[in-house]
Amino acid sequence: xxxxxIVYVRHxxxxxxxxxxxxxxxxxxxxSPLGVRQSEALRDRWTAAPEFTPDLVIASEFPRARQTAExxxxxxxxxxxxxxxxxxxxxxxxxxxxxSMADFVDRYGTGSWEEDPxxxxxxxxxxxxxxHFRVGSTVRRITDEHAGATIVVFCHGGVIDSVLRLALRAxxxxxxxxxxxxxxxxxxxLVKPHHWALRRYGDTAHLHxxxxxxxxxx
Numbered sequence: 001x002x003x004x005x006i007v008y009v010r011h012x013x014x015x016x017x018x019x020x021x022x023x024x025x026x027x028x029x030x031x032s033p034l035g036v037r038q039s040e041a042l043r044d045r046w047t048a049a050p051e052f053t054p055d056l057v058i059a060s061e062f063p064r065a066r067q068t069a070e071x072x073x074x075x076x077x078x079x080x081x082x083x084x085x086x087x088x089x090x091x092x093x094x095x096x097x098x099x100s101m102a103d104f105v106d107r108y109g110t111g112s113w114e115e116d117p118x119x120x121x122x123x124x125x126x127x128x129x130x131x132h133f134r135v136g137s138t139v140r141r142i143t144d145e146h147a148g149a150t151i152v153v154f155c156h157g158g159v160i161d162s163v164l165r166l167a168l169r170a171x172x173x174x175x176x177x178x179x180x181x182x183x184x185x186x187x188x189x190l191v192k193p194h195h196w197a198l199r200r201y202g203d204t205a206h207l208h209x210x211x212x213x214x215x216x217x218x
Contacts, residue, residue, distance in 0.1 A: 002148030004190040012038040013182045014064040024097035025081035030063040038183040045206035046075035051111040055149040060087040086138030089156035090131045091123030117172040135162040166195035
């Protein structure tokens with residue numbers, strides 16, 4: 001069997017994170033200045049010490065993921081970036097997209113996010129179960145279409161959480177927490193049918209010397 005390698009990169013810090021708003025695909029406005037620096041740091045790391053030549057570069061349709069991909073892809077002679085909405089972050093729904101986190105919690109609370117994958121935490125948005133099905137179906141399609149390829153996917157913390165839980169055949173919520181940092185590298189290989197090997201998780205060596213997050217005054 002051909003070994004398929006997928007390198008997942010979480011986007012750099014986003015403007016939505018700094019503003020403490022729910023940044024779905026309708027309202028995402030891209031990277032913060034620190035997010036740009038984080039992406040440039042990863043580009044410079046892979047320029048100085050190349051690790052692979054990707055056969056396919058994918059980004060979610062969110063501006064923050066696409067912008068990260070455009071910056072980091074300067075490190076390798078790569079094909080054009082393919083936009084794949086299947087790797088989008090969880091969709092909070094039209095009504096919640098762009099709300100401040102404080103307003104959302106005041107209005108809706110925290111719901112059943114950690115307890116029930118079929119519970120509706122975001123009115124009009126995806127359930128965890130629907131989100132995981134979307135991400136898992138996308139991974140399956142991509143690996144079927146590109147068997148044996150090295151693929152770089154610029155995506156989101158929630159997507160990487162979903163990918164790892166599916167690969168580990170773990171519960172969709174709870175049990176453990178996954179804290180995927182901005183521009184961290186997570187790498188998996190499909191070494192035999194339906195069997196993933198985790199090669200690394202959360203590699204952020206390139207971020208040494210950078211702030212962990214933008215300091216925002218309350």
